[in-house]
Amino acid sequence: MSSENTETRTLALANSRLDATVRGLIGRAQGHGSTVRMLVILVASFAFFTALQPAIFLNPVNLQNIAVASPEIGVISIAMMLAMLTGGIDLSLVAIANLSAITITTLYSQLALTDPEAASQAMPFIVLLGIVVGLVAGAFNGFLISRLGITPILATLGTMQIYNGIAIVWTGGSTLYGAPEALTAIGDVGLLNVPSLFIMLLLIAGGVGLFLKSTSLGRKALLLGTNPVAAKYSGINSRNVLMNVYVLGGGLGGLAGILFLVRNPTASAEYGSSYVLLAIVIAVLGGTNPAGGFATVWGVVLATITLQVVFSGFTAMRLSAYEYSLTQGLILIAVMVIDQLSAQRRQNRGLGKRKPLFSRKERNSA
Numbered sequence: 001m002s003s004e005n006t007e008t009r010t011l012a013l014a015n016s017r018l019d020a021t022v023r024g025l026i027g028r029a030q031g032h033g034s035t036v037r038m039l040v041i042l043v044a045s046f047a048f049f050t051a052l053q054p055a056i057f058l059n060p061v062n063l064q065n066i067a068v069a070s071p072e073i074g075v076i077s078i079a080m081m082l083a084m085l086t087g088g089i090d091l092s093l094v095a096i097a098n099l100s101a102i103t104i105t106t107l108y109s110q111l112a113l114t115d116p117e118a119a120s121q122a123m124p125f126i127v128l129l130g131i132v133v134g135l136v137a138g139a140f141n142g143f144l145i146s147r148l149g150i151t152p153i154l155a156t157l158g159t160m161q162i163y164n165g166i167a168i169v170w171t172g173g174s175t176l177y178g179a180p181e182a183l184t185a186i187g188d189v190g191l192l193n194v195p196s197l198f199i200m201l202l203l204i205a206g207g208v209g210l211f212l213k214s215t216s217l218g219r220k221a222l223l224l225g226t227n228p229v230a231a232k233y234s235g236i237n238s239r240n241v242l243m244n245v246y247v248l249g250g251g252l253g254g255l256a257g258i259l260f261l262v263r264n265p266t267a268s269a270e271y272g273s274s275y276v277l278l279a280i281v282i283a284v285l286g287g288t289n290p291a292g293g294f295a296t297v298w299g300v301v302l303a304t305i306t307l308q309v310v311f312s313g314f315t316a317m318r319l320s321a322y323e324y325s326l327t328q329g330l331i332l333i334a335v336m337v338i339d340q341l342s343a344q345r346r347q348n349r350g351l352g353k354r355k356p357l358f359s360r361k362e363r364n365s366a
């Protein structure tokens with residue numbers, strides 16, 4: 001009996017791993033399609049606004065603005081993608097970024113008042129502390145979700161309010177000045193006319209992409225989102241995976257706070273208040289499955305740039321922010337409708353090719 005049980009467990013484990021492998025291949029194929037789709041939309045958007053307002057849209061200053069504005073929301077969107085990859089969501093990312101920026105600005109400015117030289121020397125450690133703040137905030141999110149079993153949307157909604165409340169009490173609701181000048185200087189340099197902020201976005205995206213493809217935790221996160229049952233029977237500790245993913249997301253949130261300061265040397269509890277919904281839109285547009293299981297980092301990067309191109313084009317045409325929001329929603333719904341129709345078409349094609357268990361003659365004889 002014990003040998004039969006062992007064989008049954010072995011077959012179940014093999015079946016789970018096969019199921020996960022097949023789903024992973026499907027997810028990668030869908031992710032590749034999402035990246036190509038976003039590239040097509042980006043090129044079409046760029047060409048459209050270039051045709052309408054070539055003098056304004058192709059101005060080097062405008063192109064620089066697109067590249068400089070993309071990284072901060074891009075990093076937050078990548079962090080959102082990681083949470084959604086496991087079937088969850090993280091609504092606290094912008095609050096974490098602001099808390100990180102406020103921590104850096106406060107510590108540096110207070111130290112600079114008494115000893116500017118010491119503040120300059122301690123700047124790297126203060127910036128590193130901003131990332132640590134993000135990691136700690138992410139760990140608290142992970143604890144609520146993975147250990148206490150609170151639904152991610154409710155857990156991160158609550159922590160978003162907590163982190164925002166801390167930031168408001170800390171700053172008194174006002175804007176803080178005195179961020180490290182070295183961070184601002186980083187934003188003023190570039191490589192071959194490409195802003196350093198945009199290069200940072202590409203490096204961060206490459207690192208996260210490498211994490212998902214080449215590390216055990218990344219593969220486990222993909223499997224957990226694809227098929228939690230298969231992940232369980234494959235011996236994956238889902239609680240540890242969730243904990244680590246939300247810690248990493250918090251760290252990216254802290255890194256986004258540093259990018260806030262690189263672009264604009266002020267810190268506020270209200271900065272980027274619209275970024276939460278925008279990050280969700282970008283993650284989904286970039287090919288992230290809201291139910292979990294697959295995502296593509298470069299699709300998210302392309303979606304970020306696309307929406308910045310659309311925003312820049314709307315600004316050039318003197319259209320309002322409300323019209324831009326309306327366009328965001330229309331693009332998102334259009335992409336989801338296309339995805340849904342494509343999925344149904346693939347499913348119907350698969351059912352049509354499936355061989356029946358019994359022939360018509362056998363069914364009639366029965």
